Amino acid sequence: MTLARTPLFDEHGSAGGKMVPFAGFEMPVQYPAGALKEYHIVRDGGCGLFDISHMGQVRVQGPDALAFLQYVTSNDVSRLTEGQVQYSALLNNEGGFIDDITTYKLSDDEYYLCINAANRHKDLAHLQRETAPFRVSVCDESDATTLLALQGEQAQSTLQPLVNINLAGIGYYRFATTEIDDHAVMISRTGYTGEDGFELYLPNALAVPLWRALLAAGARPIGLAARDMLRTEMGYALYGHEISDQVTPVEAKLMWITKLDKGDFIGRDAVRARREQGPERCLIALKLTGRGIPREHYRVFAGDAATGEVISGMFSPIAGGIALAYVQPEHAETGEFSVEIRGRRIAAERTRTPFVRSRVKKS
């Protein structure tokens, strides 16, 4: 399979980005600064710029747009007001995750979904299949759209001089549309790092000029490695890791985006049944008390019993060795946890997410 490239591929090259295959794209895993420095730029008061154009965008339009989205997504879309964003999921009939998504409400009959790159074709096929009884159109705009994330304490002050709207007026999980160089741009106060910041949806023609303008304004390019560190410290789910079609929101601790009382939706009955039966596994947060770095697939023990495995693990410069792990439900609440690292069990304690204090601006 040939790998796709985002409109910023050459910019990554000029910035010295080390490109790796990711979700069918060639994406920068890090730049010459290195993953740790990039992480610190975002965490410690700077402004990081991420090309996340591999992600997909879907426009949903029509008089039944709301009814359709209520049926295919897990969260309650009726609670969204114009200009608001909602974290949500597409579930299958068994309650498993097809994808996790964000839903943007543009108007009563127009919504916009941001979906994961690796799930794009699966999601589109699913959405198209479910449109039948609804007066709605589902349009894949991924190839025409560049998505940038600008994250860190300086994100707002870096972006403000480049736009004609007052960014301070955009609250957390809200968005506004504006024009930059006559191109329509959608800017939301959202992100995947636990820092204040924005995500910008723009036509591909604006990708290179805006990327350059943001770098010139002081933003620094950040690769996938630092992005994964930042999201793991927040305990944010990553599709294919914490969530997949093998787990339901009950296991993944995502019942807060699953509104069982909003009316019928795909996966509702299965999730309800699972909640009544109890989860098959539980996602927990662990922090090593001994030395070492927990990594994906390392075994987790409760006492002497093997109880599960690490799903996402890393060295956090702030919190040390941290992990999200799936364990058996009977061990989820209590237990003398340890993580097996190269044959040795390293003690770990149950903790809460985020592992590191979030500084998103919830207003």
Add this chain to the structure above:
Amino acid sequence: MTIPADLQYTKEHEWVRIEGDTATLGITDHAQEALGDIVFVELPEIGRQLAPGEAFAVVESVKAVSDVYAPVGGEVIEVNTLLESEPEKVNTDAYGEGWIAKVRMNGETAELLDEATYTTYLEE
């Protein structure tokens, strides 16, 4: 990238400095650059007997876990405990403060390359 002339190298990108019967071991500049930011080093225990080619330490970068193989055989007599608190020394000073262990050699060695041969090997 530097490849000092007074050291010997392995094809797995370790370096060894031999002084009398003592060998100081580490990973090369090429290795640290390929791995990226080192965030953890697992050191061997003092007194451990190493066979040439045996994995005796582990370096972990943000994304990768890599074994370090012994260029020479012998007994571990000293380890660089500085790396427990400052593993980044492997990145910033691979041949100096980033050394990993010292071994009292027993005369056995893995295949060792001189500077010129290692340089050629990297270019291939």
